[in-house]
Amino acid sequence: MLDVYLGARAYDESARLVMGIVNATPDSFYDRGRAYALTPALEQVAEMVADGADVIDVGGVKAGLGPDVPPAQEIARIEALVGCVRERHPDVAISVDTWRAEVARAVLPAGADLVNDAWGGHDPRLAEVAAEFGASLVCTHTGGLAPRTYARRVRYPDLIGDVTRFLDALAERAIAVGVAPDRIVLDPGHDFNKNTWHSLELTRRLDELVRLGRPVLVAPSNKDFVGETLGLPVDERLEGTMATIAVCAWLGARIFRVHEVRQARRTVDMVTSIIGDRPPARVVRTLP
Secondary structure (H helix, E strand, O other): OOOEEEOOEEEOOOOOEEEEEEEOOOOOOOOOOOOOOHHHHHHHHHHHHHOOOOEEEEEOOOOOOOOOOOHHHHHHHHHHHHHHHHHHOOOOEEEEEOOOHHHHHHHHHHOOOEEEEOOOOOOOHHHHHHHHOOOEEEEEOOOOOOOOOOOOOOOOOOHHHHHHHHHHHHHHHHHHOOOOHHHEEEEOOOOOOOOHHHHHHHHHOHHHHHOOOOOEEEOOOOOHHHHHHHOOOHHHOHHHHHHHHHHHHHOOOOEEEEOOHHHHHHHHHHHHHHHOOOOOOOOOOOOO
């Protein structure tokens, strides 16, 4: 196992980090705009921190199809929020979910530690900005899909080979422009340019990605592959999400991006204790 570095923050090899999702958008697929305004967004952050979030991931653009959001509007949605989170929660790491270099450049000085590039290096300048500010960078497999588009009839003759080659290339490009090698995180990209069979295969073979020797982030929370597998709508995918997280934790994932922080924290802690990296909170059974 590796230590995890998010900006200047270090977590030892036993740590498994829960990342709470805060969507500062009016059209989030999950919470339908709960965190669009600053005050409710900060209330949501406070709840997540109390529930055990190690990282808060702030995004200003819905990942799926929807109206265009110019960079200036994306910045306006998240810059003040990041600054307030940093002020109110100094011990929590902050991630910025964006694929645009200009957004990262505006928001990183507000106190973010990590750039979560969910769109696979679509803007090659993004890694340069992360390097400039000493931030960590999430490299995500998308198979080259453009941001906020939807693929059809996706085929991978060698899914794991494609994912590992794509992520290796992103990581090497980031290192070449100055991102510290120990500040690169890999995300296999569940549902991104993948069908449900692909996302299930990525989950059960996640240990092959872990063997690349970099921290792995997974983001399966309430996604379509969970819903399609169980035949459930978005608001009934909690158990499927937690099952996926448990498998990924067992296979070596280190960061878990979720909507339901409390349940994820308990799931990850239980798996971590089964693995042997976390002692039980208390042990009194059979003791006199």
